[in-house]
Amino acid sequence: MTLSLKEKYDEQGFVVVPGLVPPEHIQALEAAGERVIARTRAGEWPHRRTVGRQFPPFGDGDPDSWGVQHVMHPDLGEPAFARWYTSDALVHIVTELLGCQEDDLQMELFNLLINPTSNSFALRWHRDDVPENASEEEERDALSIWHHGTQWNTLSPVPRALRTDSCLYVVPGSHKIPRTPEQRAHSSTLDPPKDPFAMPGAIQVTLQPGETVFYNNNILHCATYSAKEPRVTLHACMGEVRGGPARARNILQHGLQWMKEARFAETLDARGKKMLERIVRLQESVNGDVGYSLAN
Numbered sequence: 001m002t003l004s005l006k007e008k009y010d011e012q013g014f015v016v017v018p019g020l021v022p023p024e025h026i027q028a029l030e031a032a033g034e035r036v037i038a039r040t041r042a043g044e045w046p047h048r049r050t051v052g053r054q055f056p057p058f059g060d061g062d063p064d065s066w067g068v069q070h071v072m073h074p075d076l077g078e079p080a081f082a083r084w085y086t087s088d089a090l091v092h093i094v095t096e097l098l099g100c101q102e103d104d105l106q107m108e109l110f111n112l113l114i115n116p117t118s119n120s121f122a123l124r125w126h127r128d129d130v131p132e133n134a135s136e137e138e139e140r141d142a143l144s145i146w147h148h149g150t151q152w153n154t155l156s157p158v159p160r161a162l163r164t165d166s167c168l169y170v171v172p173g174s175h176k177i178p179r180t181p182e183q184r185a186h187s188s189t190l191d192p193p194k195d196p197f198a199m200p201g202a203i204q205v206t207l208q209p210g211e212t213v214f215y216n217n218n219i220l221h222c223a224t225y226s227a228k229e230p231r232v233t234l235h236a237c238m239g240e241v242r243g244g245p246a247r248a249r250n251i252l253q254h255g256l257q258w259m260k261e262a263r264f265a266e267t268l269d270a271r272g273k274k275m276l277e278r279i280v281r282l283q284e285s286v287n288g289d290v291g292y293s294l295a296n
Helices: 005-012 023-041 080-085 088-098 136-143 181-185 245-252 270-285
Strands: 014-018 048-050 065-068 105-114 121-126 149-154 165-170 203-207 211-215 221-225 232-240
Touching: 005 014, 005 088, 014 203, 023 065, 023 080, 023 105, 023 232, 080 105, 080 232, 088 105, 088 149, 088 211, 088 232, 105 149, 105 270, 165 211, 203 211, 232 245, 245 270
Parallel strands: none
Antiparallel strands: 014 211, 048 065, 065 105, 105 232, 121 221, 149 211, 149 232, 165 203, 165 221
């Protein structure tokens, strides 16, 4: 029996989908990506993922970067990112994977993953919102909560610009079950793996130009960032209102106060404005500091 896209996603914890960057978006996204990366590398954009820091807060301890944060921010002046984030192609696939309606969707994060220029970098095996030292019982409890969201990496359809992307490694099905003792041995420290394939069950996800991998944020995953291989990957997430407080920390830890500014709403289309209203309501429902999901 052939599984539907949602069935594959629910079973594996990830799924690869082609063709989600329509032709009318390609040129604008490519140009916007080049500009924000140049500004980040020149020290003109402070919101970045810093080499030496795997998770937020990223700080400013190293001049080299492995990501650009908040690409929809009005200070960047790049509306192409928000236009694609709220495009029919993306919204339709997200509602299918989450099993929700468009009116349930909330705007969340949109960043770029890029190659460092001085030193290669890697992320350890982790689940985005489950600590590495969680006991089996704590892990089981955390995984039993459906956070009502998905995240994705997208490779541009322009082969000359982005080639392929083989940075991501995942353990299929691990979003549903606690780590085995062997898997725990490879994911209980803050150190990135010397060999990602040493993790039992690990596979490497390779994206061809124009492909997107959607994945559950609590699937076991890690990533490598080579200073020798150019990388420009669109990295974003979208949730839905049923997630409520269970989704708050993983998203709000990145600092989204700027989304409340009227000038940001002015850059969005009607669909985007409604999605924005929902994430603002989530922010306002949380009292105090949400903290951080993982340790650096």
